[in-house]
Amino acid sequence: MLNGNTFDHLDPLLQARSRLGACVPLSRNEALSFTNLKTFLGATAGKLGAQLTKRQDKGYLSTKKAFIDRKPAAWYALSSTGSKALNITRRTSLS
Numbered sequence: 864m865l866n867g868n869t870f871d872h873l874d875p876l877l878q879a880r881s882r883l884g885a886c887v888p889l890s891r892n893e894a895l896s897f898t899n900l901k902t903f904l905g906a907t908a909g910k911l912g913a914q915l916t917k918r919q920d921k922g923y924l925s926t927k928k929a930f931i932d933r934k935p936a937a938w939y940a941l942s943s944t945g946s947k948a949l950n951i952t953r954r955t956s957l958s
Contacts, residue, residue, distance in 0.1 A: 887949070890941050895940075896939075897911070922945070923942055923944055924942060925942050926939055
């Protein structure tokens with residue numbers, strides 16, 4: 864049974880749909896490009912960039928940046944820390 868304190872210990876970086884939405888596809892793929900994440904989530908570049916930066920700063924994501932045909936490209940992967948936080952969120956949400 865859920866009570867008022869059930870979700871108190873969840874990481875606020877994973878509570879909102881848009882925040883969690885970026886981590887779930889990364890948990891199922893080795894890495895995804897910024898463009899693929901943006902398309903998949905239907906997010907604006909600015910909003911997605913801000914969300915990814917917050918998770919990267921907390922150590923939930925790793926980033927690889929490069930230039931392809933003189934255009935910047937970034938790939939994101941879920942770190943072991945991010946994977947653990949996501950698993951805790953999933954277990955708590957389902958119980």
